[in-house]
Amino acid sequence: MTDDDLPALTGPVEVVGAGLIGTSIALVCSRLGIEVVLRDTSEENLRTAHGLGAGRAAAPDDRPQLVVVAVPPASVGDAIVDALSRTGAVVTDVGSVKAAPFEEVAGRVGPDDLARYVGSHPMAGSERSGPLAASAALFDGRPWAVTPHPYARPDAVRLVEALVLECGAAPLVMEPAEHDRAVARISHLPHLAAVLVAGRLAAAPAEHLALSGQGVRDVTRVAASDPELWQQILEANSEAVLDLLAEVRADLDALMSAVASDSGPDLVEILTRGNAGTAAIPGKHGGPARPTRSVFVAVPDHPGELARLFGDAGEIGINIEDVHIDHDPGRPVGLTELVVERGSAEPLLAALESRGWTTHR
């Protein structure tokens, strides 16, 4: 379907739950000039979200076009049912699990109300939570699952898709149960693996932790997330999660016996399957991941220099895919990593060197 088929998201949009996701959605809509009304059991969250320009507190006579339920998983069902009975609006939720809330709602509301409910799930977030971590850019270029049930009104589905597109995300329509199996694999399992690895660091000697490199930081980053939130997510999707954990347990046993028996070929096969898995993940924006190379440039640690570097890179006309600044307070010169398509690395290095930059190959 093209954007033209979509009903206009004119608002008002009611956001229930002014946390990271809810406030981020509210910020997007407010910036688009759509009226946003906020509900949250926490007065502080409401004040913070309002202060960020996300919208105003909801009033009894508000007549929202769309209600977005962005509360913790354990409260999602109640909040959806409440929104359907309070308003005549299309209602979506942005919870991480989709089958359980649908079943709960289906058992508690009539068919006309149920038809106005369409679940969804933006694949965006942060290990931080709360409205202060919110950003209108949170969903930019991210996948956002839209999970209509068989009784959902087509215009309700399209209105939710319109919200997704306004947020700059890519809508992916799938069945609730299929969504839950998908997130168990690409979100809940990675999260739990990070938790298990991080758990082994908690009581580690400082001498061991001092050797930490980027690898362990990347693998464990998501394990810093809110435990109460994740407990609810995992219990709401326990069936799909347990199926996968059982598969991983079998893989772990195979791995342990391969290591224990010095069985090289078995171990290589397991490690090679890991290669295949990383290659299977699509590129950041759905496209294939492009091969890149890093160019390192020494940049004196005072403000004007970065501007000069990007000025030169701009004149060279090479597209910079990403940038990392290895900022070390202890040093006068910081190292800046410019990530470019593999073929552009040598020309960029040569051009920067000819302009007097110190590069590291």
Added chain:
Amino acid sequence: MTDDDLPALTGPVEVVGAGLIGTSIALVCSRLGIEVVLRDTSEENLRTAHGLGAGRAAAPDDRPQLVVVAVPPASVGDAIVDALSRTGAVVTDVGSVKAAPFEEVAGRVGPDDLARYVGSHPMAGSERSGPLAASAALFDGRPWAVTPHPYARPDAVRLVEALVLECGAAPLVMEPAEHDRAVARISHLPHLAAVLVAGRLAAAPAEHLALSGQGVRDVTRVAASDPELWQQILEANSEAVLDLLAEVRADLDALMSAVASDSGPDLVEILTRGNAGTAAIPGKHGGPARPTRSVFVAVPDHPGELARLFGDAGEIGINIEDVHIDHDPGRPVGLTELVVERGSAEPLLAALESRGWTTHR
């Protein structure tokens, strides 16, 4: 000890194995004006490393001050013994495992030769391999374990520390066996967890993979590494790795029963231990990790704009910790994420907005 106590690294430095690590060390030394001679069984690696300016091929009458053995784990022992018998130089290796090579060398050379061997291990690398991935910046600010055995000559230990410092890394002196337990925990276990998660993606439906967010990318990134290399690393450190895998297996069983039994408190306890583990990892340069916040700026996707952004950020005089460019070929406007210390975010946003930039909070 301070740098003053260290013997000067005057060279020549012989690098055995012109792969990612060996060529990177050679590049550092060459840039310092130290003569570097290279050995590799692969003529192509030698040509490539030479072409990058890493050094020249070794000649029979070279008299190196220091030999750096940077070959795959399975060949490390032979290469160290060969270097000790060929030369009178101090010999170090940069292999990922330290106890096994020492024991092998101790069993094959006399006490005088053994005294010239000091193992080491830079905590730097890449999921890519080979000389083309090499960079003189690879070790910048990274920990680098130096693992002297009881019979090592003190001046040999200090010469290896001098190399570490010349590479811009931070030397951490520890016993070989302790090092191996440390890397099992902060490197080999995270790697295997990434492999197990990635292994579950290999045969996943495309519809599932399309929902992939940053979390699964971070958790699985290291699983893209060379399987043959990792097979050798894991088998060389199998004892420490198996001990940890057994602990993780027990944790996994506890996790599965907590999820299966809907036992909220147990699950929260496991997830909270994950929080503690991520908090235990020291900051990038050994210091504590500082709280940061991201500021998102919309940047038109043509070269001059990034320069203008950094020019303005420079004038504002706020220190930018890191930068990410969410580069989307499909869009005229890219989103640039500026990571700054938490307190600097609001001032930066206000200043950028006053200069006409579109920001997202």
